[in-house]
Amino acid sequence: MLEFQRVTFHYRHGTPIFLDFNWRVEKGDAWAVLGPSGCGKSTLLALAAGLLFPTQGQVLVEGQPLTRPRPHTGLIIQDYGLLPWATVRENAALGLRVRNFYGADGIHAPKDYVPRTDVTPWLERLGLLEVANQFPSQISGGQRQRTAIARTLALEPDLLLMDEPFSSLDAPTREGLQMLVMELWADQRLTLVLVTHAIEEAAMVGKRILVLGNPPNTQALVVDNPGAGEPNYRTTPEYQAICQFLREVLNRP
């Protein structure tokens, strides 16, 4: 689904963040990308989204080199990106309105796109119907993030990229949304890549966990975590062991 082939990337005048870096995400995988601040997690996601391009090497999605953002990739970032003057329903429908405006051009929308406007099923699925006519300032952080998720899922992505989506939320809300994302991942047959600096979040959401270190990243560590997303996984010895292992890895000099 997504492949980094010998990717080298550096910002202008900077040292490389990635150097000859390879990574392969299969269709339907759920990955968490974990690492300390400044290791290159957001950069990796921007490369996967077609917002940045490798200095050398290439990023492929479905076997095609990425030359621009693709309409089937959804991106969710930390601060929700909601319009303050639009209601929850209007915010959730924003992506569809933009897509309908451009039509089925293969750039902003898939070539076979049929215009849609009704986001009610998504509002219902994400528990937002009762706040659909409220504005972002009138709802909680968790509801705002669910609105951003509704807006993205309404576009029916096959690849969902999330950059620290829950880091500003309190622990119970965060844990609820982690479970929701894993339910949606299973229901919608998504390929998921979630970037986080939180070990517990990586262990809860990543069936595979990519651990980045201080740049340049050449060969990143991959940790298998097949229990991620199971309803009671957080209470199991396997979860505790993965968290402990990741803690040790991140504390290595």
Ligand SMILES: Nc1ncnc2c1ncn2[C@@H]1O[C@H](COP(=O)(O)OP(=O)(O)OP(=O)(O)O)[C@@H](O)[C@H]1O
């Ligand atoms: N536009 C830019 N120009 C120059 N350097 C940048 C730019 N964006 C990021 N960097 C640098 O690249 C490195 C990787 O940044 P990135 O944001 O990808 O890391 P991160 O792991 O997501 O960090 P955090 O967890 O703090 O968000 C950092 O040293 C950062 O300062």
